[in-house]
Amino acid sequence: MTPERTTQIQQSFAAQNMMKSFGASLDHLDDGSCHLSAPILEGNRQQHGFGHAALTFGLGDTAAGYAAMTLMPPDHDVLTAEIKINLLSPAKADRLVAQGQVLRAGRRLITVEAKVWGITGTQRKLVAVLLGTMVPVPISAAPAAT
Incomplete structure (x- = not known):
């Protein structure tokens, strides 16, 4: 992946309002790979105090999408065609x-997967696995934002 493509993907991520609301960061990009992270903020918790499944899904879908984008030419983006999630914990x-x-x-078609881990201190637990098509x-x- 070229430095220009890396910058292009970083700018695309920075424009994602939902990721901003999650407090998410783009931590790693490589050919075919993307890592994101986000704190589980009070507003992203469900009624039992756990991170909401929508947060888990949003992070997994976005990480998988940007992993796919790393393999696209600079004049292409990707959209999710379908994606499923298995919530494990x-x-x-x-x-x-x-x-x-x-x-x-x-x-x-680009087949992608994402694994979402819950992190507390040095403890790490697999929370979800996603499998999808971009x-x-x-x-x-690409549809314009309105």
Whole structure:
């Protein structure tokens, strides 16, 4: 991945309002790989005090999407076509780390996975696994924000 593409992806991530509201950070980018993390803020907890599944899903989907983007040409973005999540454990942690990875990059479909870990101190527990499909789209064809 070129330095220009890295910068382009970092700028794209910085424009994600939902990730901003989660307090998420882009921690690692490499060809076919992306790691994100976010604290489990009070506003992102469900009624039992665990991190909400929407936080887990959002981080996993976004990490998987940016992992796919690392393999795209600079004039392309990706959109999620479908993604499933298996919630393995409550997100009872201080923060979540999502590790997205490309399993197979085709011309029309990119198969991705993400693992989301709950982290408290040195304790690490697998919270969720996601499996999905991303679709490459030319940036000029990507839906504009309204």
